[in-house]
Amino acid sequence: MNTTLRISSSRLGGTFVAKIEKISGQKLLACYQCGKCSAGCPMAAHMDVLPNQIIRMAQLGMEKQLLATRAIWICVSCMTCNSRCPKDIRIAEVIEALRQTVLGTVNRADHLKIQELSPEAIGALPPIALISALRKQTS
Amino acid sequence: MKLIYYPGCTLKNQARNFDVSTVSSMAELGVEVEELARWNCCGTVHALGSDNIMNRVAPVTNLIRVKEAQASEFMTTCAMCYNTLKRANIDVKKRPDALETINEFLYQEETKYQGDVDVLHLLEYLRDRIGFDKLAEKVKKPLAGLRVACYYGCLLVRPKEVAFDDVENPTIMEDLITALGATPVQFPLKTECCGAYHTVDKPEIIAERTDKIMGSAHEEQADLVVVSCPLCAFNLDFRQDDARRLNPDFYHLPVLYFTQLMALAFGCDDAALRFDLHHIDPQPTLAGRGLA
DSSP, X not given: OOOOOOOOOTTTTSHHHHHHXXXXXXXXXXXXXXXXXXXXXXXXXGXXXXXXXXXXXXXXXXXXXXXXXXXXXXXXXXXXXXXXOXXXXXXXXXXXXXXXXXXXXXXXXXXXXXXGXXXXXXXXXXXXXXXXXXXXXXX | OEEEEEOOGGGGTTTHHHHHHHHXXXXXXXXXXXXXXXXXXXXXXXXXXXXXXXXXXXXXXXXXXXXXTTOSEEEEOOHHHHHHHHHHXXXXXXXXXXXXXXXXXXXXXXXXXXXXXXXXXXXXXXXXXXXXXXXXXXXXXXXXXXXXXXXXXXXXXXXXTTOSSOSSSOXXXXXXXXXXXXXXXXOTTTTSOOOGXXXXXXXXXXXXXXXXXXXXXXXXXXXXXXXXXXXXXXXXXXXXXXXXXHOTTOOOOOEEEHHHHHHHHTTOOGGGTOGGGOSSOSHHHHHHTTOO
């Protein structure tokens, strides 16, 4: 089987990359893939794509693949990656920009289906849990 | 001396033990705490997107209420409220255009916010304004022999612009606990995330986190874990049964707010402790150390 790999820079300066950089306020190309963010991420075990890979995919403009990952919803913005990044990139801000991009689509793809939880389950949860979950995962 | 106090939503619900122990122990320290009038939810999480001005309205409204109380600073105990209010404050001070948009949106408010309020966490107030040496003088019942793991979680120390202690190895709670007569233990996972709001729909993540974090405290022979965040408290306390199902060797440990240990050491009564609100009852552990 022959596989053809085409290398192109056409998506590097595309609108998706510009949008993520603008919302997050971060320069994606500052990342040199040291992997420190993923090494310290307490949620890494639950992610399909690791934080350093998220940054790489964002650099490359891989919009469709990135917005479909589970990882962007698993990140809880604990800021461990941000505080350890040797290039001062705020990875959590980049991931928030990705979530916002999904939530800002025409069909408002809310990730948390709060209506599927029972009234008893909701009643047992502290307000701080519900409000933060809704703020992070719904439009 | 009056200190404006912002409790936040969860301290009026599941975390009433955090609220009453704060007010009672501050009274013992001679600080009159006045609850902020007409406070509203802070929003619980800081919006990380630079274009999300809307989510900064809730924290800024509270800063306006502080000004209306003729104060230039206020104190909160909840780590999430502290982080959200502090970050919004830093952000609008740096971005006059964003602040102007928020003030225009809040056109019905008589008071405009101008970045002129300081946000304090109770721990930094105790360290910097009262002093742990002075605090130690108020201890009536030293917590002798009690081994305490101090859990900071994420939001007291990250990001670094809101941290009032070292980002990787904070010791402010250990210093407080020592002043109360207790023994802090080494706790390598003290700033590891508990999984936060995943408790709503992904409890399996919280079970894994609780097992790891509480297991680390147990390995260091801690009697209990103290926290400053009602969401950490909920996850590390109320999700222990899930952790036990995940790991049959999981050892149950009580989780307390640091203010409850203060109230206990200052000799406050049961109404200031509210141990009835815990999932894992701290009383047998405390009784084992002659403290209940």
